[in-house]
Amino acid sequence: MTSRALPAIRHYGIAAVTVALFVLLAATTDGFLSQANFRNILDQQSALLIAASFATITMIAGGFDISAASVFVVAPLFALQVENATGNAALAAVVGVVVGLVVGIANGLVVTALKVNSFIATLATSFMVFGIGFLVSDRSVLRAATDAYPAIARTRWLGITTGAWIAAGVVAAAWLLLSRTRFGRHVYASGGNAEAARLAGVPVARVKTICFALSGAAAGLAGVVSSSRSLSALPSDDFSFVFGVIAAVVVGGTSIAGGEGAVWRTIVGAFFIALMINGFNLHQVDPIWQRVIQGAVILGAVSIDAWTQRREH
């Protein structure tokens, strides 16, 4: 039947749909085709892109990292405490990333050494990290004390914020790592068939641990960028950030089952969702309906994924 068309649809479908959405918005919506609007979208997406590009790699390796939300919330609290104490914004940023890295390594070890399901393991560590966030901030909002900290993500360079530049750099790094390197091949192999990968000499446990470590560090960096944009950070136990990350990964077409996917897919998925929301806002769609529609779109994407997989086997 359409056995030949299906892989193609599956392969580039999300890109085509995103381009179509772009054209549709450009044709119908005043104020969409403006530099200010695009710059705004780019800036708003920077934190999500940073975390999602490495979350993609973890998911391809067969892991599911729910702890990105807690790291995103708590890493900037550590960073701002350091900044408030020392006035050193660069050191603060590094601390934020290291907090994420440490949580990520812990996740990786729990998942690979204790063989706990990664969704459950990272859910559990999430609660711990959220709790630590309240401790380290003494339950209050932390604000940047210097001008250097906000400058991390808010400085403009060639018309674009440094937050967006950082995102671009992280995305490029993740992309190269996954598609060009030996490690990337090992990621696909570990997620596609862990036993076959092991017998082919792939250090599966190490690969997975590194994936969790990197996605933790990326979530930490995302938190720093986000708090730098908003000048402050606030302790909470809000999981919503990671759901945005997973939505971007999955809508892009990376398989939840592991072994399949790409960083470019996540970028496209993120922009698809961002354009959709941008369109809703410009058309002044009720935010409550926005959620309903957004949920339906994610459901649609995952259903198509499940359907095409069924057809292939």
Next chain:
Amino acid sequence: MTSAEALVSVRSASKRFGATDALSDVSVEFHAGLVHGLVGENGAGKSTLAGVVLGIHAPDSGEVCLDGSPLRLDSPADGAAHGLVGVAQELSLLPAMSVADNVVLGTEEHIGPFVKRRANRARVEALIAEHGLEVPIDARVGSLPVADQQKVEILRALGRRSRLMVLDEPTARLASHEALELRRTVRELAARGVAVVYVSHFLDEVLSVSDTVTVMRDGRVVRTGPASAETHESLVEGMTGRSIGDVFPAKPPAPAPDAPVVLRVDGLCSARVDARVIDFSDVSFSIRAGEIVGLVGLVGAGRSEVAHTVYGAARADAGSVHLHGDHLAGSITDALSAGVSLIPESRRQQGLIAQRSVRDNTTLPHLADFAGRLGIRTRPEDRAAAAACDRVGVRRPNLTAPVATLSGGNQQKVLFARAVMGQPRLLIADEPTRGVDVGSKRSIYETVNEMADTGCAVLMVSSELEEVIGTCHRVLVMRRGRIVAEFAGDEIVEADLLAAAFGKGARSTSEAGDQE
């Protein structure tokens, strides 16, 4: 053949999938009480034909008749309602449920929402008694050996009053004695009036169990006739359309007695799984350069476990492995860098990354060879992968095609391409031709011979005695975790291998089955 009317007849059925004619103008009759063997290479149309009879595929033209009247089947459930049932290659049982629960699944007797446990149990007991298929009725299905699981599948089919049963590769995952037992079951089914369609790659098995055999090639029926009129050779000839006198190429000459010892295994014992279970113990043997050594035994005798331990994929409690005199520390990375390659037993579960390309699968253990400053240098990688695939004869649309889209034989060859690429000094091939068609088999044996010719030592683990006899210089027989016999050259004879594998004087399969 009986003169009675056929239970199911397929009349001029054709079926296309995309550009390929899976079936063209196929007519076959299946009779109640007879076992009907169906043989052919991969892609010959056996499964499609079975699918048409079971209602899985609707024929594009032609028809299926039941008791002489045309039948329209829209789904496997339709087929089952008419008593046409398939027992799949992959078992479809619920491992966590009991035998009884599995047999009655979906047809439980009940009052309202409540299941009548005792009535259901009685029904299963009656089925077991009626057909003589002994299975422990309360055992969890997951804890049973595969042969018993297969019986549960068959019981389930019988419980639905099946009139025709399709068995697709029923013995592919069984040990030899279990396979023998299954053949008896099949004969009993036929004796009770069931029409059995028996699809298998094992030609001798088909010959011994069938009354009638249909040979298929390229979607067509080559011929249908009594099994007694066929021989192994005549079937191969019919399936391949050419007379290959032998599936096995000539063995390379046995290595000289002073050829260097490549592999030496001394007193190897597996790590204990728990207090009672030991996979194998005190295993010692050596292999010289250019020598092909077979390792045979029943399933559970410890063959694959030895192979995995030598490769470093499983831990040993005692003993040592030396390669060219160097001690192997017992990790996969060590083994790989010392020049050991493993072709694992199950290419789907242990060998290939199905979604990834032919190239990625071929080069996976060798990526360090292509490391550049900016990641993997793909041009030399492509070239090396293509060369390795060409050397073992992988037929592929291109290097970037997902390996899952290749035929079984070509998938297996990809594993050999992967091994060849590492220029191994020791090749461990576990069931190297399982589920592979006759043409690919020969080319795989040629690859193995070529590697031996260049001085590679080969350890071949196999359940197909024919294969071991046809390819090995020397054969080690394992029983219950120990090497119990060794045969070389002309001493490698099927009867002796079987006797050693089953234990002395226990040649009859039922006794051996009890011993296990």
